[in-house]
Amino acid sequence: MEKYFEIFKNSYQGYFNYLWNEITHFHWENYFYGLIAVSFMVWVLELLFPWRKNQKIFRKDFWLDTFYMFFNFFLLNLIVLIFLSNASAELFNDLLAILGLELSDFQFLNLDALPFGLGLLIFFLVTDFVQWNTHRLLHYSPFLWNFHKLHHSVKEMGFAAHLRYHWMEPVVYKSLLYIPLAIIGGFDVESVAIVHFSALAIGHLNHANLGWDYGFLKYIFNNPKMHIWHHAKVLPKHAQYGVNFGISLSIWDYLFKTNHIPYNGRDIELGFDGDEKFPSSFISQELYPIKTRQRNNS
Numbered sequence: 634m635e636k637y638f639e640i641f642k643n644s645y646q647g648y649f650n651y652l653w654n655e656i657t658h659f660h661w662e663n664y665f666y667g668l669i670a671v672s673f674m675v676w677v678l679e680l681l682f683p684w685r686k687n688q689k690i691f692r693k694d695f696w697l698d699t700f701y702m703f704f705n706f707f708l709l710n711l712i713v714l715i716f717l718s719n720a721s722a723e724l725f726n727d728l729l730a731i732l733g734l735e736l737s738d739f740q741f742l743n744l745d746a747l748p749f750g751l752g753l754l755i756f757f758l759v760t761d762f763v764q765w766n767t768h769r770l771l772h773y774s775p776f777l778w779n780f781h782k783l784h785h786s787v788k789e790m791g792f793a794a795h796l797r798y799h800w801m802e803p804v805v806y807k808s809l810l811y812i813p814l815a816i817i818g819g820f821d822v823e824s825v826a827i828v829h830f831s832a833l834a835i836g837h838l839n840h841a842n843l844g845w846d847y848g849f850l851k852y853i854f855n856n857p858k859m860h861i862w863h864h865a866k867v868l869p870k871h872a873q874y875g876v877n878f879g880i881s882l883s884i885w886d887y888l889f890k891t892n893h894i895p896y897n898g899r900d901i902e903l904g905f906d907g908d909e910k911f912p913s914s915f916i917s918q919e920l921y922p923i924k925t926r927q928r929n930n931s
Contacts, residue, residue, distance in 0.1 A: 636723070647715075648710055648715045652665070652707055652710075661826075662822065662823070662826035664706070664707075664826075664829070665707065667830055667833070668702065668703070668706055668833065671830065671833050671834050671837055672702065672792060672793065672837060675792040675834070675837040675838055675841050676791075676792055676841075678838075678841065678843060679791065679792060679841050679842045679843060682843060682844075683842050683843075684842050684843050684844035684857065684899055685789075685842055685899055685900065688789060688791075688842055692789040692791050692842070693788050693789045694787070694788070694789070694794075694797075695791060695793065697797070697915060698787070698791065698793035698794050698796070698797045699793045700915065701793070701796050701797040701798070701915075702793050702795075702796040705796050705797075705798060705800075705803070706796060709800055709803065725811070740815065740816055740817070740818045741816060741817075742755070742816065742817045742818075743817075743818055744756060744817060744818070744824070749824075752824065753824050753827060753828070755817065756817065756824055756828055757828050757831070757881075758882075759813055759814070759817055760810065760813075760814070760828060760832075761832070761880055761881050761882050761885075762885060763809060763810050763813050764806060764810070764880045765878055765879060765880055765882070765885045765886075766809075767805060767806050767809050767810070768878045768880060769874075769875075769878050769891070770805070770809075771802065771805065772874045772875040772878070773874050777801075777805060779921070779922040780799040780801040780802060780921075780922075781798075781799065781802065782799075782905060782908075782911060782921070783797065783798060783799040783911075783918050783921065784797055784798045784799070784802070785864060785903075785904060785905045785908070786904065786905075786908055786911045786918070787840075787864060787903060787904075788903055788904055788908075789903070790840050790841070790842060790857075790861060790864065790903065791840065791841060791842055792837040792838075792840055792841045793840075794840040795833075795836040795837050795839065795840040796836075799918070799919070799921070800919060831881065832880065832881050835854065835855060835880075835881045836880070836881070838856070838857060839855050839856065839857055839859075839860040840857070840860065841857055842857075843857045844857065844858060844899060845857050845858065846858040846859065851883060852883060852884060852887055853882060853883060853884050854881065854882060854883060855877075855879035855880065855881055855882060855883045856883065858894065858897075858898065859877050859879070859883055859886075859892070859894055860877060860879070861898045861899075861901065861903075862876055862877050862893055862894055862895075862898050862901070863875065863876060863877040863878065863879075864903045864904070865898065865901050865902070865903065866901075866902045866903055866904040866905060866906070866908070867901075867902065869893060869895075872891070872893060875891075876891055876892065876893035877891065877892060877893055877894075878891055
């Protein structure tokens with residue numbers, strides 16, 4: 634247990650120092666200012682080319698979602714995720730050691746040994762495919778759907794809605810992504826930064842008030858016209874668990890027949906059944922569904 638206490642202490646101390654360094658020092662792979670830059674650019678596009686003309690500049694829950702952006706992107710890591718990630722990795726390595734194995738025994742591909750572009754593409758495809766499947770799981774599992782409801786409580790789409798999600802979601806995503814990334818080791822900081830900012834930009838655009846689909850590239854990249862149907866309150870009878878699960882890429886939905894764009898979805902109602910009872914404040918949303926269950930049981 635002493636080892637895990639050290640991991641706890643070093644995780645928080647190390648991440649706090651990292652976050653402070655991000656805020657006080659500018660460099661090209663700076664995640665703090667990168668988030669601000671990408672958000673500002675997509676917001677400007679919304680203002681210049683609004684798809685829904687009557688939607689206000691400061692749409693419903695604009696400031697709540699803006700807070701979620703920074704909370705989920707940075708503070709959530711400081712509060713819980715860094716320790717969980719480091720402790721889970723150490724626990725997994727300990728279990729392998731008991732079996733007389735090492736993580737390298739599972740690694741069948743080293744991206745460092747490949748040309749940079751090919752290694753980067755493989756890294757991007759693997760992470761996006763795992764996240765696409767994880768996203769489907771959030772919809773198909775009643776337990777996980779209770780947490781994912783927060784993201785679907787958005788009633789007016791805008792770039793900041795991209796990062797409105799429950800603290801449990803990254804726990805699920807990171808847990809399921811750990812082993813696939815361990816199997817394809819060798820990715821460096823530069824590769825992670827490129828994939829990270831690409832996914833951030835695409836995700837912001839998907840949730841923005843923009844009427845784009847990128848022409849024939851819509852079959853490869855997720856886009857606003859496709860993703861708005863993922864947030865539709867009324868789902869087709871054959872897909873009651875959801876449609877259009879793409880994160881950065883839409884190709885998985887077309888390959889596995891989960892795509893659904895019946896018509897121009899600019900003005901469709903967003904949300905889910907019963908969303909009128911969903912908490913509206915940050916604290917209540919973060920405590921959902923635990924607080925709700927306690928109230929129902931009392």
